Amino acid sequence: MSDTKKVLSFAVELGDILLRNGAEVYRVEDSVLAILNSYDITDCDVYVLSNGIFASADEVTEHASSMIRHVPMYPTHLGRIAGLNALCREVCSKEITLDEAWAKLEECKRIPSYNFPMLIIATAIGCGGFSYLYGGTVLDALIACIVGAVLRLFLHFEARMGNSKTITNVLASMVISLTAILFYAVGLPVHYDKIIIGAIMPLVPGIPLTNSIRDFINSDYLSGSIRLIDALLTAFCIAVGVGVVITFAHFIGGGAYI
Template sequence: MMSPKELIEVALLAGEIMLKNGAETYRVEDTMVRICSKGNLKFAESFVIPTGIVATVADEENNFLTISKRIKNRTIDLNKISLVNQFSRDFQKHEYSYAQSVKILNDIQNRKGYSNMVTPIAAALVCCFSTILFGGEIVDALSAFFVGLFTQAILNILNSRKLSYFISYIIGGFTTATLALITVNFHLGINLDKIIIGSVMIMTPGVAITNAIRDTIAGDLLSGVARGVEAFLIAIFIAAGAGIALSILK
């Protein structure tokens, strides 16, 4: 049986992995409380916002322990969220030691996502079919394929340098509009607007918007508003980057 200190450390690590990879606030809180409920604790509570986690537990003698964690970098990796969610359920069914639990969570945290060779191709396909969805011609879709390919490659480079993602989105919007203009000027595409709209789909904050709505519905108003503002700012920076390119080059 783990001590309260060990339980709260495992719960905090699990919550940190989930929050860093795009999980909703209520899901992170539920996972942490589920892990803490395995021990003989009199009280277990967590408070989560998009940029931080606070967890508190109390043993049978009313000795309280509180620990917090600041979250600075966030990305989207639904596979890691699923793995931690499954771990929390397995944790309740089986007797894991502290060392075993930390090892499992660290393995999940260090798990590599898709390679930098795969993500540009996937992004290119998204841009290609999104352009068709928005009414573009076949040549527009082919242009969007190459625009998405190069834009995602540049975004991968920027993310590897751990730049602010707002700066990355400005550069991403600028790159998308610039490449779209080049394809149209060389008659590789016809409809500039369709190519740009289809190509920016790889940067649109769909998960952030969804989480903002789900957090708000779940009653986490602070997190819902914060995620909504984040999504709004991301959209503004993408548009700003594209607008700068169009105003300079068109």
């Protein structure tokens, strides 16, 4: 394998993992180009979409090389992004060799997320906080904490089913709404709408929406459109799940839940 292909393979692999873990399009492009340029490969082109990477190097020489990667959208992992950014700076400053960089790249891939109990606690506290922030009472916030914990448990087991993101969001929002209404139905003096509003916040696509706006500002209209559509579809799925349960509860309760 030529040096050009080795460098391009590493740069695209690093960009792939960055994009796969929720990094912005411009960050991926800058990282890939920085690595190529650090190895004196200036005849190169990199085009990144929110779900794909196209890169070529030394096209007019005998070492010409190009790569295309399809990158599915995955949940954001800021820990891996931070680790990859640090690795990119080390490579560009020639602090490590390319073989050492490959080894560190594999380590970055294995950076774990938070453990499951911590995720349950964080989700519960976040849901309770948002419920209180949006006008709920202290009791509403406490119930939202419980609903948030139920949501995290559901998402954990749902991930094993292999369902699409669309189905997962619809089912998760239905679980949230059903649990909140059950607490209301047993006679607790709570506002189930405030509980639902707080509990759906972990599902709200805040990062994709923010990244889409950033892409539009950077004139990456195609990537911005892809992320925006993804965010709007997620919001639509949440609305469908909540709406179905509330409508069903309305019919069962004779309008008592409206």
